[in-house]
Amino acid sequence: MPVKPNIDFRLNKPFLTSIIEIKQENKNVKTFIVDYNPIDEPIEMKPGQFVMVWIPGIDEIPMSISHIGWENRMAITVAAVGDATEALHKLEVGDQIGIRGPYGNWYEPKDGTAIIVGGGIGMASVLPLIDQLVKEQKNPTQFELDQVICIEGAKTESDLLFMNEIADIYADETAMEFCTDDGSCGFKGFTTEKLDMLLQQEIEAQKARNETSPITVYSCGPEIMLKKVFEICEKYNVEVQASLERMMRCGFGMCGLCALEPTGLLVCFDGPIFTNEVLRKTTDFGKFHRDFSGKPFKI
Ligand SMILES: Cc1cc2nc3c(=O)[nH]c(=O)nc-3n(C[C@H](O)[C@H](O)[C@H](O)COP(=O)(O)OP(=O)(O)OC[C@H]3O[C@@H](n4cnc5c(N)ncnc54)[C@H](O)[C@@H]3O)c2cc1C
Ligand code: FES
Structure with a gap:
């Protein structure tokens, strides 16, 4: 956690x-x-x-x-x-x-392979993490990173965010995977399809080398995407750190508006980043949010 x-x-x-x-x-x-x-x-x-x-x-x-x-x-x-x-x-x-x-809490970098999945405006949350991980990979001080891969998705090329910053952060662009719904840049399809392929390849490659090295997926984006990212990580038994959004009023645990069902964990205080253990138990994850009166609505 x-x-x-x-x-x-x-x-x-x-x-x-x-x-x-x-x-x-x-x-x-x-x-x-x-x-x-x-x-x-x-x-x-x-x-x-x-x-x-x-x-x-x-x-x-x-x-x-x-x-x-x-x-x-x-x-x-x-x-x-x-x-x-x-x-x-x-x-x-x-x-x-x-x-x-x-x-709120923050992404907790782990040793091994880091895969970052950012969808749309969710890239705003993971951009500082990409920067932190790539710097750490070049000059390790706290953890041992084997590779840092980022999958960014958007509807079209013109919707992709932070292309210049990312080019500056990554000297080697092979670590960056762009996905667009219309195929105007990179892979034509969803970030989640790309993630599934990359995880399968990485796990098979590790088996072939007769080694196991941890893989952690860090993700922010539309909740439908996050739910799919979580399901893929569960399939491959990989840790995910997913940043959730809920309506917020106070932002630091006073009003209760951002509580998750049924645990009552607060997205503003216990999150916004949650791992597999909590996501498994969260019944509103990928299904509904609450408006400012507390009334649930489907997402
Ligand atoms: C922890 C956290 C981090 C966020 N980071 C960013 C960010 O970096 N960049 C960014 O553009 N947006 C971010 N958001 C979402 C942003 O807060 C909402 O888009 C914003 O509050 C909408 O306000 P509005 O008055 O413009 O829209 P409204 O008129 O209030 O609503 C427009 C739409 O946005 C949805 N919405 C409103 N408030 C929220 C909310 N708090 N969370 C999720 N959906 C909401 C509504 O359901 C509606 O569909 C973040 C939300 C959270 C909880
Ligand atoms: S926004 Fe008030 S408790 Fe989270």
Whole structure:
């Protein structure tokens, strides 16, 4: 199970900060870079964690931290899907937003082979992990990585995110597998089909070499994709660390809106990253979410 978060309660109120830079990632996605120094000391953020973003006068919404490692600076990458995200997209450099966090647990890197599966805007959560793992592979300090493979999926080539950052992170592009629904870039098909093929190949190759080395799958994306990723990992007896989304109000375990059925585990506090053991027990996984009144709706 990924590590339990340790919330710094000094970070539980929105810190108003100006947008420093905005990058248009594709027609529907923008990255916003802000300074974040609410307590005037470095704030530790880990790949997979999220912040609550307040758009004054509109709403406060959860967003993964998409870029980590700049002093006092962080980024979120936002798909415009509704009121708050569309309002965020209309903001300009110099406009202010509120940030609180980071919240939640984080991906826990393991030895062996790492396979990262990112679907659509889910790439925002796994991008800092790819960076961390590739750096660790080049210069091991904490764990022994045999290989780091990333499978990114989107509808078409123009929807694929972070192509430049990924090219910078990976000197060797063979470790990157792009999948598009229409075949406009890379493999024509879903990330999950690619994952199934890669796992089968890797496990057969290990058998042929008469060795077993651990494989861990890290994933974020639409829940239908995550459910399939989980089922494939169960089939091959491989650990998965999947980042789930639920409606969130508080972001740190107070309101109960993001509880999973039937365990009551909170996506904001016990997650957002869960492994096989919890996913096996979660009856709403891949089936339904709750709206802001707590009423379930099918996904
Ligand atoms: C931990 C976490 C990390 C996230 N990271 C990102 C990210 O990096 N980039 C990004 O673009 N989005 C991310 N999201 C989803 C984002 O929070 C929602 O898209 C956003 O809250 C929608 O707000 P809205 O007012 O624009 O849309 P609304 O008008 O509220 O809703 C539009 C659609 O989004 C769905 N939605 C609304 N709120 C949520 C929510 N909290 N979780 C899931 N679906 C929701 C609604 O069901 C509806 O289908 C994340 C969500 C969570 C829980
Ligand atoms: S969002 Fe309030 S408990 Fe998770």
